Amino acid sequence: MNSLRLCEKLAREHSLREEEYAFLIDNRNEESARFLAREAVKVRKAVYGNKVFIRGLIEISNICRNDCLYCGIRKSNLNARRYRLTEEEILGCCKSGYELGFRTFVMQGGEDGYYTDERLSRLISKIKMLYPDCAVTLSLGERSRESYQALFDAGADRYLLRHETADKPHYENLHPAEMSFDSRMKCLRDLKEIGYQTGCGFMVGSPGQTSRHIAKDLKFIENFSPEMCGIGPFIPHRDTPFAHEKAGSAELTCFLLSVIRLIKPNILLPATTALGTVENDGREKGLLAGANVVMPNLSPVSVRKKYELYNNKICTGEESARCIKCLETRIKSTGFELSCERGDIIR
Numbered sequence: 001m002n003s004l005r006l007c008e009k010l011a012r013e014h015s016l017r018e019e020e021y022a023f024l025i026d027n028r029n030e031e032s033a034r035f036l037a038r039e040a041v042k043v044r045k046a047v048y049g050n051k052v053f054i055r056g057l058i059e060i061s062n063i064c065r066n067d068c069l070y071c072g073i074r075k076s077n078l079n080a081r082r083y084r085l086t087e088e089e090i091l092g093c094c095k096s097g098y099e100l101g102f103r104t105f106v107m108q109g110g111e112d113g114y115y116t117d118e119r120l121s122r123l124i125s126k127i128k129m130l131y132p133d134c135a136v137t138l139s140l141g142e143r144s145r146e147s148y149q150a151l152f153d154a155g156a157d158r159y160l161l162r163h164e165t166a167d168k169p170h171y172e173n174l175h176p177a178e179m180s181f182d183s184r185m186k187c188l189r190d191l192k193e194i195g196y197q198t199g200c201g202f203m204v205g206s207p208g209q210t211s212r213h214i215a216k217d218l219k220f221i222e223n224f225s226p227e228m229c230g231i232g233p234f235i236p237h238r239d240t241p242f243a244h245e246k247a248g249s250a251e252l253t254c255f256l257l258s259v260i261r262l263i264k265p266n267i268l269l270p271a272t273t274a275l276g277t278v279e280n281d282g283r284e285k286g287l288l289a290g291a292n293v294v295m296p297n298l299s300p301v302s303v304r305k306k307y308e309l310y311n312n313k314i315c316t317g318e319e320s321a322r323c324i325k326c327l328e329t330r331i332k333s334t335g336f337e338l339s340c341e342r343g344d345i346i347r
């Protein structure tokens, strides 16, 4: 096999065999990375022009019933100072976000039992009534199919649920025994069947991850064909079993952003906060590798530090308005432009 040949094949056919993805990763170098980034930016531009979409992230609760080994808000972390936003606080975030130009609100949180279908449905329909021109995205973990359906019926448009890894044994190494790979995958299928614009994704450089695992993730993305895909480097959190593991790299994350863009040219692909945390200009590099979404924080500054999935998270001290200004400058520096549209997938 030849690395550049494979890059060309990927750009042409939007698909490789699993072994070929692994080979591409193992044999990547500056030349193949540059080639893929150039092709990725080209196809992205053909679909979305120069636009980078912004999503307002509202971290509604860090209370979580789960115990994912990598995550700083896992339930066993007794050092986490727990919080939950009230409905008024969340609506306040939407209001200031709307005034700043946001037309997508992403409500993310731990799996907090307080947020029943009734409470969430009421909240979602209020947001949709107040801001009918906005999309509501949920990122609230695993729920029953009935629950996903109820929230969809209340008006939610999109759902982000990273699959975390497409390899079952690896999934089991990252999660406690109570959590299962099969139910994660079932959730993703349910979301898609219900009609959500659905996002999957994984961490780059999670403990025990090999290029074989990533190749499986890429093949999974190819087959599942999600509307969105969130990938970012794994970053250790001091109060987790993975405290002393190594962080994933911006370099491999950007390489994979290019590959994913080429697998699915119209995918909505964020340059994540985690990418901006491992390297100061990580998000800019992500955009230049093929990403086309950024998700600045709209949470009240008073809770930002508490939603700590990993250590040294950026943008935890800043007012949202300042965050946007900073991001806008960063986006412009890449030659792209910040778009305030809803930013649905273009089919």
Ligand code: SAH
Pocket (backbone or CB within 6 Å): 070, 071, 072, 108, 109, 110, 111, 139, 140, 141, 142, 160, 161, 162, 164, 202, 203, 232, 233, 234, 235, 236, 237, 274, 309, 310
């Ligand atoms: N509880 C929800 C969403 C919140 S976590 C859910 O289960 O989907 C959002 C994402 O952050 C996770 O899917 C995971 O991929 C990522 N994440 C968690 N801990 C992380 C860490 N230590 N480093 C990098 N990313 C992390």
